[in-house]
Amino acid sequence: xxxxxxxxxxxxxxxxxxxxxxxxxxxxxxxxxxxxxxxxxxxxxxxxxxxxxxxxxxxxxxxxxxxxxxxxxxxxxxxxxxxxxxxxxxxxxxxxxxxxxxxxxxxxxxxxxxxxxxxxxxxxxxxxxxxxxxxxxxxxxxxxxxxxxxxxxxxxxxxxxxxxxxxxxxxxxxxxxxxxxxxxxxxxxxxxxxxxxxxxxxxxxxxxxxxxxxxxxxxxxxxxxxxxxxxxxxxxxxxxxxxxxxxxxxxxxxxxxxxxxxxxxxxxxxxxxxxxxxxxxxxxxxxxxxxxxxxxxxxxxxxxxxxxxxxxxxxxxxxxxxxxxxxxxxxxxxxxxxxxxxxxxxxxxxxxxxxxxxxxxxxxxxxxxxxxxxxxxxxxxxxxxxxxxxxxxxxxxxxxxxxxxxxxxxxxxxxxxxxxxxxxxxxxxxxxxxxxxxxxxxxxxxxxxxxxxxxxxxxxxxxxxxxxxxxxxxxxxx
Numbered sequence: 001x002x003x004x005x006x007x008x009x010x011x012x013x014x015x016x017x018x019x020x021x022x023x024x025x026x027x028x029x030x031x032x033x034x035x036x037x038x039x040x041x042x043x044x045x046x047x048x049x050x051x052x053x054x055x056x057x058x059x060x061x062x063x064x065x066x067x068x069x070x071x072x073x074x075x076x077x078x079x080x081x082x083x084x085x086x087x088x089x090x091x092x093x094x095x096x097x098x099x100x101x102x103x104x105x106x107x108x109x110x111x112x113x114x115x116x117x118x119x120x121x122x123x124x125x126x127x128x129x130x131x132x133x134x135x136x137x138x139x140x141x142x143x144x145x146x147x148x149x150x151x152x153x154x155x156x157x158x159x160x161x162x163x164x165x166x167x168x169x170x171x172x173x174x175x176x177x178x179x180x181x182x183x184x185x186x187x188x189x190x191x192x193x194x195x196x197x198x199x200x201x202x203x204x205x206x207x208x209x210x211x212x213x214x215x216x217x218x219x220x221x222x223x224x225x226x227x228x229x230x231x232x233x234x235x236x237x238x239x240x241x242x243x244x245x246x247x248x249x250x251x252x253x254x255x256x257x258x259x260x261x262x263x264x265x266x267x268x269x270x271x272x273x274x275x276x277x278x279x280x281x282x283x284x285x286x287x288x289x290x291x292x293x294x295x296x297x298x299x300x301x302x303x304x305x306x307x308x309x310x311x312x313x314x315x316x317x318x319x320x321x322x323x324x325x326x327x328x329x330x331x332x333x334x335x336x337x338x339x340x341x342x343x344x345x346x347x348x349x350x351x352x353x354x355x356x357x358x359x360x361x362x363x364x365x366x367x368x369x370x371x372x373x374x375x376x377x378x379x380x381x382x383x384x385x386x387x388x389x390x391x392x393x394x395x396x397x398x399x400x401x402x403x404x405x406x407x408x409x410x411x412x413x414x415x416x417x418x419x420x421x422x423x424x425x426x427x428x429x430x431x432x433x434x435x436x437x438x439x440x441x442x443x444x445x446x447x448x449x450x451x452x453x454x455x456x457x458x459x460x461x462x463x464x465x466x467x468x469x470x471x472x473x474x475x476x477x478x
């Protein structure tokens with residue numbers, strides 16, 4: 001059964017694209033794009049690639065060989081994914097080189113012949129080798145709340161086991177992928193329904209995209225299971241809408257970066273031996289996608305264990321624990337995440353208002369971006385309020401948060417990113433102390449609105465803080 005290709009992904013010179021243009025053309029429209037010209041100075045493009053364009057596999061063995069990584073067996077299905085195997089990078093490279101000696105480039109990707117094709121995925125390279133500096137995140141992708149947060153906090157703390165560290169709670173979503181020609185990734189939409197970007201350090205990939213408006217066409221009639229491989233013999237009885245799907249297609253060359261928007265299902269094939277650097281991220285522009293996924297997964301988790309509701313002492317807590325395991329965070333985690341970024345955005349806005357960066361600070365691009373962020377966070381809080389499931393947790397206090405060195409470090413890095421995006425300048429290091437002083441002087445932390453433990457509390461806090469700022473702006477005439 002073939003797939004119908006209805007268009008191709010646009011290719012744009014990334015050097016000629018401003019951040020504002022990227023937002024308007026791709027973030028707000030949620031459309032994919034290939035960007036060129038953004039990888040010229042990357043260390044990885046020199047160290048990881050041979051003169052003939054092939055991967056420099058011995059370099060990985062000699063420099064990173066002891067790292068333990070997850071490797072997918074592209075010929076073995078495991079539910080909705082491929083079977084994963086843990087091995088060292090050296091073992092993976094050795095396997096790859098052995099296949100090369102056997103002329104593995106002639107192996108097809110079907111299940112019978114593809115069992116020996118291994119694909120290294122989700123290698124947390126930046127976390128493991130922070131000093132190596134393999135690349136620089138392009139400016140258009142730098143408003144990355146997810147990875148900034150995980151650099152400072154755990155996404156989820158297991159209250160039952162007091163587990164300090166695990167892949168879900170405190171790792172990042174910055175990855176290296178490595179695979180021989182013929183390796184591939186089954187049809188899927190990205191974790192958290194986040195954005196992602198994928199940069200080909202070497203090699204070539206073929207992408208097939210399906211827009212969110214058509215994702216129901218690759219699910220069964222119960223919307224529980226999706227197609228695994230769009231090129232296998234897809235059952236029309238099980239997936240009655242599949243033949244109606246219209247796909248976008250593109251070939252991603254070496255030194256090109258592809259932007260994958262939220263909610264787009266995609267399947268990817270390596271046409272050559274390939275190494276790529278991938279990030280998943282979200283920010284104010286796609287927070288609603290994250291919440292929609294959480295709510296859907298929560299409803300499914302709730303429905304699945306309804307039969308024990310009457311005998312369970314903490315049914316809601318069980319639902320939230322299951323949600324954190326299955327999705328990577330739960331309602332409480334997400335609320336705390338949004339609260340902390342709301343605090344940070346307020347801090348940036350107050351600091352902007354009290355500096356001389358602009359005569360009329362409210363008209364600056366940075367101020368407009370921060371106001372949009374707060375409006376997005378407020379909208380999400382109102383949506384969460386309607387469920388009532390994130391209430392009655394420990395309060396996040398604004399004053400205590402401002403006194404927390406971890407939060408202030410996040411706040412400083414957040415501000416540095418926004419100055420680079422909108423002002424093209426570096427942040428003054430003295431700003432770290434000023435952020436907290438500004439807000440404490442304005443007295444926001446002395447009110448009951450500074451305690452946030454429910455979504456409605458967050459709405460009240462944002463409204464109060466913005467009203468306070470507006471009053472200050474009027475009195476100063478700015």
